[in-house]
Amino acid sequence: MRVIGLAGWSGAGKTTLMARLLPALGARGVSVSTIKHAHHRFDVDTPGKDSWVHREAGARQVMVSSENRWALMTELRGAPEPGLYALLAQLSPVDLVVVEGFKRDRHPKIEVHRAANGKPWLHPEDPAIRAVASDTRPAAALPWASLDDIGAIAELALRHAVAPEAW
Template identity: 45%
Template sequence: MKARLGIFGVTGWKNSGKTRMVANLVREFTARGLKVSTVKHAHHSFDVDQEGRDSWQHRQAGASEVALVSRNRWALMHELRKEKEPSLDDILARLSPCDLVIIEGYKREDHPKIEMIRETQTPRPASDPMLWREDPSIVLIGSAAKMDECPLPRLDPDQVSDIADFILAWLEKARSDAAE
C-alpha cells in the first residue's frame, strides 16, 4: 500500500449512506490538501465502457487489459476472464502513491472502518445485524441514531469535519503504536 497516512473504510448495509460519506470525506480531505484515492467494491456486474465504442470492441475481441487515455483522465480496464476477483491488497498495490485511501465496501476485510447506520435502520432485523457487533475493525459509528448499547464512538454523518478529524487521529495513533 502506498498511502502515506494509511487506509480507512466506510462500510454498512445497502442504503446506509456509505457512498455519500465517502464523497463527503474525499471533499473534506482534499480541501485540507490531502491526495485521496478510493476503492469501491461492487457486488454486482458493472461496466465502465460503452457498447460499440473502440475500447469495448477491443475487450470483446479478447484483450485482457485495455487502457483508455485522454488529456483529462485515463482508465485501465482488466477483464478477469475466469480469473478470480483480485484481493483488496492486490488492488491497493496498483494505486498510485497518495496520502489516504478510502475504501467503500469490503465489509469483511481487516482495516479500520466506520459503520454507517441510518436512524431508520435501528434496530436492525436479525438478518442484517449491526456489523460492529462482529467486526473488531469497526472503530467508529456514523449515525444520528441514539445507540446506548454500542461502546464505540458515534458521530453524526453530517459532522464530516469531526469524522475526518477522528480518522486522521486514529490513523496517527495506529501508526505510532506500530512504530513502538
C-alpha cells in the same frame, strides 16, 4: 499510504457520505483515492466505443488515455477476484485510500449506520470497526460522529486510518 473503510448495510448512506467526505479531506490537504466494491456485474465502458471493442474482443487489459485522464480496465476472464490488498497495490501513492464496501475484510473501518434502515449494527461482530458515523449513538463505546458532522467524520477517518501492512 493509509487506508480507512466505510462499511455498512445497503441504504445506510455510504456513497452519500463518501461524496461529502472527499471534499472535506481534500480541503485539509489530504490526497485521496477510493476503492468501491460492487456485488454485481458492472461496466465502466460504453458499448460500441473502441475500448469496449478491444475488451469484448478478448483483451485482458485495456488502457484508455487522453489529455484529461487515463483508465485501465482489467477483465478477470474467469480468474478469481483480487483481494483488497492486491487492489491497493495497483493505486498510485496518495495520503489516504477510502474503501467503500469490503465490509468483511480486516482493514480498519468506520461503520455507517442509519437507524431507519432497520439493519443491525456491524461492530459487535467486526473487530476492525474503529468508529461509527450514524444518526444515532451506538451502544458500544466506540468513537462516534453524527452523519451530518462531516468534519468530525474526516477526523475519525484520519485518526483511524493505517498502512496496509498494519492489518
